[in-house]
Amino acid sequence: MPISPALLKQLEEKRKIALLAGGADKLAARKKKGQLNARERLEALFDHGQYMEFGMHVQHDCHEFGMDTKSMPGDGVITAIGYVDGRPAAAFAQDFTVGGGALGKMHARKICDLLDYAQQSGMPVIGINDSGGARIQEGDDSLSGYGQIFFRNVLLSGVVPQISIIAGPCAGGAAYSPALTDFIIMNKENAQMFICGPNVIKAATGEDPKLEQFATATAHASISGNIHFVAENSKHAFEITKKLFSFLPSNNVMDPPHQAAPTLDLSPDPEMNNLVPSDPKDAFDVHQVINRLVDNADFLEVQRDFAKNIVIGYGRIQGIVVGIIANQPAFKAGCLDIDASDKAARFIRFANIFNIPIVNLVDVPGFMPGLKQEQGGIIRHGAKMLFAYAAATVPKITVIMRKAYGGAFLAMCSRDMGADMVFAWPTANIAVMxxxxxxxxxxxxxxxxxxxxxxxxxxxxxxxxxxxxSPYEAASKAMITDVIEPAETRAKLAMALRATLSKRETRPPKKHGNIPL
Incomplete structure (x- = not known):
């Protein structure tokens, strides 16, 4: 017996209510401002604009909390699964047209259900944050909702990649969920992220800051280091997300999406011999080296504007996905300082979780001297790099280009800190100072x-x-695998990566080590 027309009409009407979200006027107002709504964001994120929604008909009536009855379609968040870069992924998009995207009990329940599904299915999660914060009228239910999301962010950490996109306001407790994820992409337009706003700061401290000083993408990218990528707008944020996805596995039991060439190309690159000055005092831009090492100069730099004395990011070397960590002599002479140590250590730990080989390019004069660095805990922060490298069991290959002095030589993954292979150029200098x-x-x-x-x-x-x-002195003591011509570097790395992809290393059983946070 066919389904009745009345039931089909009811289904159509219910879907229409959900699709209208906060109403036609609010959707039109966003469009007029050039802003995407929540569904448009998911369509832009997922391949071919297609996704399967979870909880379309979830609602929560505010009259239960002494407020006037108000319909909240989807309870202010769209949750869905689809494909990103050809692979399954889970995503949620907070809907600012519905109650300002504020988080309430059912809003949190939808996100938590999606995170649980992603964990069980081993698929990455993308969260698109655009919310006024906690739904005040729901009181402690809102706080409980945040806690449940935070708990799941931690459960998923190290299991599947988690990416947060800050596409609008993200204030107060709402900011901690993105902070618990692996990567944060923040829009330049219409996005702010902070714990305390200007008015609260002024009332508490007497300071009178502007949002531009601490809450914008530019501030977070260059000063606080809270975010990893700056996007011009939502569409650009999704482009970055897909680019990042192209280097990451779906979960921690899979290998990265390598595209290994059928045969190795071991031909030299003579131009490499001309890139690095022989005088260790002369600066150069390490991006020039990276771009010649990775396939097609295709390098996705992470935290480009923060702690510029170290460069981190993803590329492929003859098809093998690698995470690259390189000292940057063009900024602070490539010294390691507090921020650079934090930046590198977290990158190393992510690579280790998700089976991404690490290539280290070394030209480091030491740890940054100075009273502020000492008082700021450079010992503790520098130890994070030592801990991260020593704990990492993925392939680790180091190339010493020029200076490698003191504790910074060890902190950039020497043989003693677990490097599987260490190559040095003839220009290398390895010493205590x-x-x-x-x-x-x-x-x-x-x-x-x-x-x-x-x-x-x-x-x-x-x-x-x-x-x-000299590098030959270090090589005579088996501290270096080989002294090579710069022109040979890409070929040597390609061979080393192929040789170490099958690496398996076990460590003493324990819950986890105690990294010096």
Whole structure:
């Protein structure tokens, strides 16, 4: 017996209510401002604009809390599964047209159900945040909802990649869910993220800050380091998401989406020999090296505007997905400081979770000296890099381009810190400190008594470099796998990556190590 027309009409009307969200006027107002609504965002995110929605008909009536009865279609959030870059993914988009996208009991329930499904199915999660915060009229139910989401963010951490897109306001407790995810992409337009707004800060401290100083994408990208990518708008955010997806596995038991070439190309790249100055004091941009190492110069840099003295990001080397960590001599001479250590350590740990090999490009004069660094806990922060590298069991391959001094040499993944292979260029210098500093300490009297102390210091520095700091000295002690010509680097890395992809390493059984947070 066919379904009755009355039931079909009822279904059509219910769907129409859900699709209208906060109403035609509010949807039109967003369109006039050039803003996508929640459903349009999911259509832009998922391949071919297709997705399967969860909980379309969920609602919550505010009259239960002493408020006037108000229909809230979908309870202010759309949850769905679909395909991103050809692979299954789960996503939610908060709907600002419905109660300002504020989070209430059923709103949180929908997100939690989606996160549970993603965990069980092993699929990545993308959250599109655009919310006025907690739904005040629901009182502690809203707080409980946030807690349930936070708990699941932590459960999913290390199981599936989690990506947050900040497409509108994300204030107060709402900001902590994105902070618990792996990557945050924030729009330049119409997006703010903060715990306390300007008025609260002023009332509590007397300071009178502007949102531009701490709540915008630019501020988070360059000052606080809270976000990983800046998007011009929502469409750009989805482009970044799909690009990021192209390098990541769907979960922690899968390999990254390698596209290994059928045969290795071991031909040299002579241009590499001309990129790096032989004088360790001369700066250069390490992006020039990275772009020649990765396939088609296709490198997705992460946290580009934060802690610029270290560069992190994803690429492929002859089809193998890699995470690259490189000192940047063009900024702060490539020193490791508090922010650079934090930036690198978290990147290492993510790569280890999701089976992504790590390539390290080293040109580091040491840890950043200074009172602020010492008082700020450079010891603790620098230890995060040591911990992260030592704990990582994925393939780790290090290339020492020039300077590798002191504890920073170890912190950039030396052989002793677990590197599977370490290559050095002839320009490499590996020592406790730079040659000039070393001879100043070791040969102080000899320099002072020389007729030309400056010339004597230079002479001794050259001797020190040759005798104690050359890559051949380190190679003679098996600290280096091989000394190679820069032109050979891409070929050597390609071979090393293929050789280590089958690497399996077990560690003593334990819940987890105690990283120095």
């Amino acid at each position: 730079g040659a000039e500093g070393a001879v100043a300490v070791l040969y102080k009297k000899e320099i002072e008594t020389a007729s030309d102390s400056a010339a004597k210091a230079r002479e001794l520095a050259e001797v020190y470099r040759e005798k104690f700091a």
